[in-house]
Amino acid sequence: xxxxxxxxxxxxxxxxxxxxxxxxxxxxxxxxxxxxxxxxxxxxxxxxxxxxxxxxxxxxxxxxxxxxxxxxxxxxxxxxxxxxxxxxxxxxxxxxxxxxxxxxxxxxxxxxxxxxxxxxxxxxxxxxxxxxxxxxxxxxxxxxxxxxxxxxxxxxxxxxxxxxxxxxxxxxxxxxxxxxxxxxxxxxxxxxxxxxxxxxxxxxxxxxxxxxxxxxxxxxxxxxxxxxxxxxxxxxxxxxxxxxxxxxxxxxxxxxxxxxxxxxxxxxxxxxxxxxxxxxxxxxxxxxxxxxxxxxxxxxxxxxxxxxxxxxxxxxxxxxxxxxxxxxxxxxxxxxxxxxxxxxxxxxxxxxxxxxxxxxxxxxxxxxxxxxxxxxxxxxxxxxxxxxxxxxxxxxxxxxxxxxxxxxxxxxxxxxxxxxxxxxxxxxxxxxxxxxxxxxxxxxxxxxxxxxxxxxxxxxxxxxxx
Amino acid sequence: xxxxxxxxxxxxxxxxxxxxxxxxxxxxxxxxxxxxxxxxxxxxxxxxxxxxxxxxxxxxxxxxxxxxxxxxxxxxxxxxxxxxxxxxxxxxxxxxxxxxxxxxxxxxxxxxxxxxxxxxxxxxxxxxxxxxxxxxxxxxxxxxxxxxxxxxxxxxxxxxxxxxxxxxxxxxxxxxxxxxxxxxxxxxxxxxxxxxxxxxxxxxxxxxxxxxxxxxxxxxxxxxxxxxxxxxxxxxxxxxxxxxxxxxxxxxxxxxxxxxxxxxxxxxxxxxxxxxxxxxxxxxxxxxxxxxxxxxxxxxxxxxxxxxxxxxxxxxxxxxxxxxxxxxxxxxxxxxx
Numbered sequence: 001x002x003x004x005x006x007x008x009x010x011x012x013x014x015x016x017x018x019x020x021x022x023x024x025x026x027x028x029x030x031x032x033x034x035x036x037x038x039x040x041x042x043x044x045x046x047x048x049x050x051x052x053x054x055x056x057x058x059x060x061x062x063x064x065x066x067x068x069x070x071x072x073x074x075x076x077x078x079x080x081x082x083x084x085x086x087x088x089x090x091x092x093x094x095x096x097x098x099x100x101x102x103x104x105x106x107x108x109x110x111x112x113x114x115x116x117x118x119x120x121x122x123x124x125x126x127x128x129x130x131x132x133x134x135x136x137x138x139x140x141x142x143x144x145x146x147x148x149x150x151x152x153x154x155x156x157x158x159x160x161x162x163x164x165x166x167x168x169x170x171x172x173x174x175x176x177x178x179x180x181x182x183x184x185x186x187x188x189x190x191x192x193x194x195x196x197x198x199x200x201x202x203x204x205x206x207x208x209x210x211x212x213x214x215x216x217x218x219x220x221x222x223x224x225x226x227x228x229x230x231x232x233x234x235x236x237x238x239x240x241x242x243x244x245x246x247x248x249x250x251x252x253x254x255x256x257x258x259x260x261x262x263x264x265x266x267x268x269x270x271x272x273x274x275x276x277x278x279x280x281x282x283x284x285x286x287x288x289x290x291x292x293x294x295x296x297x298x299x300x301x302x303x304x305x306x307x308x309x310x311x312x313x314x315x316x317x318x319x320x321x322x323x324x325x326x327x328x329x330x331x332x333x334x335x336x337x338x339x340x341x342x343x344x345x346x347x348x349x350x351x352x353x354x355x356x357x358x359x360x361x362x363x364x365x366x367x368x369x370x371x372x373x374x375x376x377x378x379x380x381x382x383x384x385x386x387x388x389x390x391x392x393x394x395x396x397x398x399x400x401x402x403x404x405x406x407x408x409x410x411x412x413x414x415x416x417x418x419x420x421x422x423x424x425x426x427x428x429x430x431x432x433x434x435x436x437x438x439x440x441x442x443x444x445x446x447x448x449x450x451x452x453x454x455x456x457x458x459x460x461x462x463x464x465x466x
Numbered sequence: 467x468x469x470x471x472x473x474x475x476x477x478x479x480x481x482x483x484x485x486x487x488x489x490x491x492x493x494x495x496x497x498x499x500x501x502x503x504x505x506x507x508x509x510x511x512x513x514x515x516x517x518x519x520x521x522x523x524x525x526x527x528x529x530x531x532x533x534x535x536x537x538x539x540x541x542x543x544x545x546x547x548x549x550x551x552x553x554x555x556x557x558x559x560x561x562x563x564x565x566x567x568x569x570x571x572x573x574x575x576x577x578x579x580x581x582x583x584x585x586x587x588x589x590x591x592x593x594x595x596x597x598x599x600x601x602x603x604x605x606x607x608x609x610x611x612x613x614x615x616x617x618x619x620x621x622x623x624x625x626x627x628x629x630x631x632x633x634x635x636x637x638x639x640x641x642x643x644x645x646x647x648x649x650x651x652x653x654x655x656x657x658x659x660x661x662x663x664x665x666x667x668x669x670x671x672x673x674x675x676x677x678x679x680x681x682x683x684x685x686x687x688x689x690x691x692x693x694x695x696x697x698x699x700x701x702x703x704x705x706x707x708x709x710x711x712x713x714x715x716x717x718x719x720x721x722x723x724x725x726x727x728x729x730x731x732x733x734x735x736x737x738x739x740x741x742x743x744x745x746x747x748x749x750x751x752x753x754x755x756x757x758x759x760x761x762x763x764x765x766x767x768x769x770x771x772x773x774x775x776x777x778x779x780x781x782x783x784x785x786x787x788x789x790x791x792x793x794x795x796x797x798x799x800x801x802x803x
Binding site (some may be wrong): 059060063064066067068070071073074076077078079081082084085088089090091092093094095097098099100101103104105107108109110111112114115116117119120159164165168183232275388406407408409413416417420424428431435438439 | 516517518520521523524527528531532533534535536537538539541542543544545546547549550552554555557559560561563564566567568571572612613615616715761762764765766768769772773776777780783784787790791793800802
């Protein structure tokens with residue numbers, strides 16, 4: 001087996017799986033922090049109950065996010081040692097800072113939050129969950145700083161055949177990072193929001209714990225609305241940045257082989273034939289690509305054939321066109337899912353505003369339940385577009401994927417790890433969905449089982465409601 | 467002291483911190499199998515490390531991140547060279563991490579039993595594998611002139627590294643039992659004390675065996691003979707003190723001594739390595755060192771500033787969290803897991 005193919009497959013599989021849980025954690029913890037803040041400010045027990053109930057889902061999810069993240073940090077060295085040697089000087093720094101700054105913070109304060117309900121004052125307990133929220137978001141910042149370097153390398157010089165950092169500040173103010181970080185984090189907020197909104201909608205449909213889920217729905221639909229619109233705005237920023245810095249990815253995203261013409265139309269649908277380098281059938285909306293690329297209704301976008309010729313001039317002979325169909329369709333899937341999210345969030349916010357949540361909206365509540373999947377689809381498609389669209393590079397313009405792999409690791413070894421990781425991840429996925437369903441079915445008012453009662457019924461804290 | 471040396475020390479400190487902290491929760495995890503007599507005791511054990519294990523594991527992640535940032539070649543050679551053992555390590559850590567969270571979520575006995583196995587193996591395998599890996603670093607591995615480590619099974623697994631692995635496991639177990647004696651009450655606490663004391667003898671045998679093999683199999687006593695001999699003498703004193711405090715039932719002091727033993731053991735590995743980070747068995751010229759494996763000066767400088775700014779806060783809130791949860795865990799209390 002080809003070790004390069006297997007290593008790429010493994011990186012894709014483990015990263016996609018990891019990134020189901022990460023955005024959900026970031027999104028859920030924000031909601032829990034908001035709910036607990038309302039509890040502390042308003043003193044209403046309902047909000048404490050909300051924080052605890054959604055907290056249960058968060059903790060199950062957080063555990064999977066944490067353990068699948070360990071692989072992420074290790075596999076650069078394990079599978080991509082030549083890459084690690086080449087960029088470690090620059091790329092390793094944000095990873096180390098992520099661990100030092102974010103991982104310690106979230107792991108320590110999550111422990112304090114879980115076990116500290118009775119041992120910390122209300123305010124310190126509240127501070128703990130906000131620090132977890134800050135930790136998860138900062139973690140995203142640092143790992144995206146590393147990823148942004150791969151998309152648009154800055155703050156380095158080539159010395160002794162490797163990239164060495166010469167400007168840390170440039171690294172963390174990378175233009176790519178400034179659009180990628182808000183886009184990704186708002187997407188994460190939306191992921192948490194749609195999960196809470198979807199489950200709440202389902203419960204409202206079944207008329208269970210109506211008060212509780214109405215309040216949960218309200219909080220989450222506001223976050224859903226703000227974040228899903230924000231994602232789109234920063235997505236637009238990112239597209240404009242892409243035209244400047246990675247025009248090939250943009251051209252592939254558009255399935256644009258030749259000149260776009262001016263003004264450039266946007267292709268909604270295309271039959272792409274990468275063999276011959278043309279599209280046999282296209283549906284286009286005039287002006288739209290110009291708008292997407294420059295926020296105005298004029299302007300030309302370069303096609304892949306022209307860019308290929310340019311890149312051959314700059315980087316030498318080779319194929320610089322990424323897998324076009326994957327890039328093209330993942331972008332459209334992301335945009336479609338994101339647009340649906342905005343529409344649903346707007347309607348949900350409208351219902352909340354007009355106080356119509358208790359009127360049965362069967363179609364809408366059912367749609368919201370299914371819409372839980374939308375942010376996951378959008379997140380995954382977005383990352384596939386970003387990473388596949390960068391090919392053949394790992395670090396754009398500096399290092400190719402085929403040169404990044406570990407020379408000492410054999411195909412057999414990677415096959416073994418790929419199968420092992422996929423197996424354990426499948427088990428984790430199944431168990432997690434099962435536990436989620438179980439917690440949701442039980443609802444917020446589930447009685448604790450008798451073995452959770454303390455042995456001494458007369459002790460002060462004899463009965464613990466959680 | 468150059469920045470390269472400082473970062474070598476920092477990486478060592480992170481690994482020592484990791485083994486000291488996660489060491490006891492590995493030990494507690496292992497002991498769930500044979501120290502706990504029933505489900506309730508098992509839960510008490512798991513809850514005693516509940517608020518800490520995750521943050522303890524971050525020490526390993528930070529050590530990995532620090533290696534990547536400060537010594538990219540060390541990170542690249544070691545992680546790709548030890549590919550398969552690290553895969554097993556990751557599987558073990560994954561299973562263990564979710565097991566703590568998942569175990570109590572369903573009342574079914576088979577469910578709990580399955581996660582109990584995950585907790586046991588997930589606590590046993592990582593210290594063993596890391597022991598094997600670290601003893602390999604000082605024994606020497608087939609690293610060629612391109613810094614590629616092409617190790618066969620017996621380069622990685624041999625008498626020396628096996629003894630290293632078992633020693634780390636035993637050390638973590640005793641350390642974990644002392645932690646249990648500090649965090650629990652009643653019969654469970656007594657049994658933990660008793661078992662810890664009993665295990666001191668095999669631990670002593672392992673230490674002596676490992677020391678003798680180190681003299682035979684490695685060059686570290688030739689390179690750092692004086693300082694390592696001093697560390698060894700201190701080690702003997704600390705070991706005897708651990709035994710003394712265990713007999714006197716001074717649990718806190720005994721825990722401090724087992725922790726010091728971990729500190730001395732891991733520190734010895736790094737002292738023996740310095741200024742190398744990985745010893746090549748092919749040629750001394752191919753060994754990775756704090757110089758040829760390191761990042762550039764600018765990168766190290768930035769990382770130094772960041773690390774020295776953040777570390778006091780990290781240590782501060784971690785110590786604070788241990789202070790918050792200083793109370794003993796017992797069946798009489800609400801158990802989260």
